[in-house]
Amino acid sequence: xxxxRRDALAALAASGAAxxxxxxxxxxxxxxxxxxxxxxxxxxDSLTEGRLATLLAVADVVYPSEVSGVEEFVxxxxxxxxxxxxEYREGxxxxxxxxxxxxxxxxxxxxRTLDAETRASVxxxxxxxxxxxxxxxxxxxxxxxxxxxxxxxxxxSSPTGGELVxxxxxxxxxxxxxxxxxxxxxxxxxxx
Amino acid sequence: MSRAADRTxxxxxxxxxxxxxxxxxLAAHRLAGEGYDVVxxxxxxxxxxxDRERRMERAIxxxxxxxxxxxxxxxxxxxxxxxxxxxxxxxxxxxxxxxTTLHWQGMVMRLHESDFEPWPIDYADxxxxxxxxxxxxxxxxxxxxxxxxxxxxPFPMPGFEPSYSDSIFAEACxxxxxxxxxxxxxRNSEGYDDRSACVGYGTCQPVCPSGAKYSADxxxxxxxSEGARVLDRxxxxxxxxxxxxxxxTAAVYATPDGETYRQEAREFVLAAxxxxxxxxxxxxxxxxxxxxxxxSSGAVGRYFMEHLFAGxxxxxxxxxxxxxxxxxxxxxxQFYDDPTxxxxxxxxxxxxxxxxxxxxxxxxxxxxxxxGPSPVETALSGDEWGDDLLETLREGYGNAIAMGGLVGQRPxxxxxxxxxxxxxxxxxxxVPEIHWRVDARTEAGLRRAxxxxxxxxxxxxxxxxxxxxPEETGPAYHHMGTTRMGTDPDESVVNPRLRTHDLRNLSVAxxxxxxxxxxxxxxxxxxxxALKAADHVDERL
Numbered sequence: 001x002x003x004x005r006r007d008a009l010a011a012l013a014a015s016g017a018a019x020x021x022x023x024x025x026x027x028x029x030x031x032x033x034x035x036x037x038x039x040x041x042x043x044x045d046s047l048t049e050g051r052l053a054t055l056l057a058v059a060d061v062v063y064p065s066e067v068s069g070v071e072e073f074v075x076x077x078x079x080x081x082x083x084x085x086x087e088y089r090e091g092x093x094x095x096x097x098x099x100x101x102x103x104x105x106x107x108x109x110x111x112r113t114l115d116a117e118t119r120a121s122v123x124x125x126x127x128x129x130x131x132x133x134x135x136x137x138x139x140x141x142x143x144x145x146x147x148x149x150x151x152x153x154x155x156x157s158s159p160t161g162g163e164l165v166x167x168x169x170x171x172x173x174x175x176x177x178x179x180x181x182x183x184x185x186x187x188x189x190x191x192x
Numbered sequence: 193m194s195r196a197a198d199r200t201x202x203x204x205x206x207x208x209x210x211x212x213x214x215x216x217x218l219a220a221h222r223l224a225g226e227g228y229d230v231v232x233x234x235x236x237x238x239x240x241x242x243d244r245e246r247r248m249e250r251a252i253x254x255x256x257x258x259x260x261x262x263x264x265x266x267x268x269x270x271x272x273x274x275x276x277x278x279x280x281x282x283x284x285x286x287x288x289x290x291x292t293t294l295h296w297q298g299m300v301m302r303l304h305e306s307d308f309e310p311w312p313i314d315y316a317d318x319x320x321x322x323x324x325x326x327x328x329x330x331x332x333x334x335x336x337x338x339x340x341x342x343x344x345x346p347f348p349m350p351g352f353e354p355s356y357s358d359s360i361f362a363e364a365c366x367x368x369x370x371x372x373x374x375x376x377x378x379r380n381s382e383g384y385d386d387r388s389a390c391v392g393y394g395t396c397q398p399v400c401p402s403g404a405k406y407s408a409d410x411x412x413x414x415x416x417s418e419g420a421r422v423l424d425r426x427x428x429x430x431x432x433x434x435x436x437x438x439x440x441t442a443a444v445y446a447t448p449d450g451e452t453y454r455q456e457a458r459e460f461v462l463a464a465x466x467x468x469x470x471x472x473x474x475x476x477x478x479x480x481x482x483x484x485x486x487x488s489s490g491a492v493g494r495y496f497m498e499h500l501f502a503g504x505x506x507x508x509x510x511x512x513x514x515x516x517x518x519x520x521x522x523x524x525x526q527f528y529d530d531p532t533x534x535x536x537x538x539x540x541x542x543x544x545x546x547x548x549x550x551x552x553x554x555x556x557x558x559x560x561x562x563x564g565p566s567p568v569e570t571a572l573s574g575d576e577w578g579d580d581l582l583e584t585l586r587e588g589y590g591n592a593i594a595m596g597g598l599v600g601q602r603p604x605x606x607x608x609x610x611x612x613x614x615x616x617x618x619x620x621x622x623v624p625e626i627h628w629r630v631d632a633r634t635e636a637g638l639r640r641a642x643x644x645x646x647x648x649x650x651x652x653x654x655x656x657x658x659x660x661x662p663e664e665t666g667p668a669y670h671h672m673g674t675t676r677m678g679t680d681p682d683e684s685v686v687n688p689r690l691r692t693h694d695l696r697n698l699s700v701a702x703x704x705x706x707x708x709x710x711x712x713x714x715x716x717x718x719x720x721x722a723l724k725a726a727d728h729v730d731e732r733l
Contacts, residue, residue: 014393015249062577120578129575133255145255149572153253156568156585165567165585169516172252172568174391174402177381180355180516180561187513 213291216463217411235427236287290409325719333376369537396518466671502641505594564592599637
């Protein structure tokens with residue numbers, strides 16, 4: 001199932017980002033940097049391309065194989081979402097840096113350069129799968145909160161992520177007041 | 193300095209309102225609209241509307257204390273639960289501009305005529321105020337409820353259409369002779385009062401990011417546009433009275449910079465909810481009133497009542513389409529006035545109550561639209577990801593179905609709010625101490641609710657997985673009864689005009705004046721009483 005720009009915008013709306021900012025609606029080049037940081041890009045003001053690549057590598061592990069369009073979705077979402085949330089952006093960047101450090105320690109390479117199987121094993125060896133998400137917690141807890149759960153929140157509060165499970169208006173998505181009245185046949189018919 | 197940040201007293205206030213929740217906001221708006229100089233003192237902060245999606249995210253995503261959604265908890269909100277049953281006070285309320293309507297569910301039913309029998313006012317007295325309250329809050333509702341008390345005009349907005357799962361329930365209810373009908377909802381079904389229609393975020397409780405669900409910050413803004421001053425982070429510490437003992441002279445309040453001020457006024461309206469109002473009266477003791485202000489009856493803090501939740505649910509062998517929206521669209525009030533009755537439908541019925549227990553009081557039954565797991569919440573709290581997680585989500589979502597309900601409590605003197613002198617808040621004041629338990633009659637009501645719920649679910653063929661009855665129940669977060677209304681000053685705290693018997697310029701606008709609990713969600717009645725209290729203040733001014 002294809003993740004669309006609409007999904008990214010919906011996920012942004014669910015996280016309170018300023019939807020409509022240049023980061024969301026601009027060119028691909030704009031997507032890499034927060035709009036407020038375009039003139040003076042450094043690690044503290046935006047998610048760097050490297051950090052974003054690490055986040056995309058996490059998405060490869062935690063998103064189901066049947067979704068496509070992940071890269072644009074994650075870029076649009078992650079950048080738009082952190083554009084006006086410097087503390088959150090810093091927490092996310094730190095968690096992604098931590099993940100890279102573990103990858104370098106165990107495999108002499110950044111997380112994003114590992115193959116899919118090794119990425120999954122790093123997250124599991126860090127015990128991120130069993131960690132309770134906590135923005136101020138231990139390394140696995142922060143990776144769970146800022147990387148894994150951030151991505152899962154974006155996906156499963158979007159229409160496409162919801163539809164994967166069978167709910168076209170998932171919690172967190174302002175999908176209107178029609179879908180709760182539809183029966184399963186009508187919902188299926190709408191998808192076809 | 194902005195006006196919002198100026199927390200010094202107003203020099204010539206006519207009215208001082210304590211609390212900026214629905215009661216305080218509506219009373220302040222009405223009185224400011226009449227031209228009075230109104231000051232509202234609110235203990236909590238003024239929240240920024242722009243933050244609501246982030247508060248929603250905090251509510252959905254694990255990793256945040258649920259109390260952090262609306263910044264509750266900490267030294268300001270310390271309390272003690274000393275009764276037979278634990279009472280989770282801070283989960284039940286929000287302090288801030290808008291009060292507990294910031295996190296409420298938004299269900300707004302009128303009490304029934306029978307509910308008023310022990311009260312010194314009756315339904316007819318409150319009926320025009322109910323209509324005004326429905327108009328103020330913006331209520332979406334339909335005229336299909338045969339058990340509702342008489343009303344003079346349609347609801348301000350059309351009701352929300354029934355859900356798909358309501359249609360599943362309808363089959364079983366018809367066979368059992370159980371009547372389903374719509375639910376009045378303080379939630380816009382279309383644009384109303386400059387707020388949008390509901391857009392279906394599905395997180396009504398605890399956050400509506402769109403503002404379609406009513407919250408009292410809207411009437412705070414309206415009050416301010418009529419000239420009222422609203423001071424946030426200005427908790428009232430005590431009320432001072434005149435030496436004649438008949439009038440309150442000032443509300444003494446603290447501000448974040450460590451200062452303490454006195455707001456004088458001609459009239460005072462307490463609108464701080466069923467726990468903080470009795471606490472403030474008890475904290476305001478004096479040589480003349482050693483047991484607390486307005487407490488010559490000894491009833492301040494006594495007769496605390498709640499509604500208790502009863503429910504049952506499970507799974508069905510068909511899709512039930514849950515968790516699209518965060519509100520209900522159908523209820524059953526058939527067992528409200530007579531919970532013991534049996535029913536007869538096209539294929540059976542609910543047996544009449546026959547247990548050897550106290551006769552249950554009224555029951556309100558609910559058909560949930562958010563039974564079972566919400567996929568996004570499950571996804572964030574599991575220990576899987578990728579294809580495994582998706583498979584788990586698909587297995588977990590889709591077939592859940594459930595009913596809920598409320599049962600009231602009769603007033604019992606030993607259910608009470610006291611002061612706990614051994615624990616103090618951030619200003620050194622003793623914290624509220626809650627003594628609460630559930631009696632045999634309420635337990636019987638919960639069992640009766642479970643009986644009916646179980647009969648409906650069995651008729652549908654539901655594989656029942658859980659039941660919440662007397663053993664598992666918890667409070668519905670409705671604080672009632674702690675400054676009860678009455679005509680006898682020896683038995684009650686306020687008179688039918690919502691003025692305290694003891695002090696002639698002190699009114700109470702709150703569910704704390706409820707004489708009985710009923711089993712309907714209380715906020716519409718709180719709003720109606722607040723408008724009535726404001727009218728009586730206006731008459732005295």
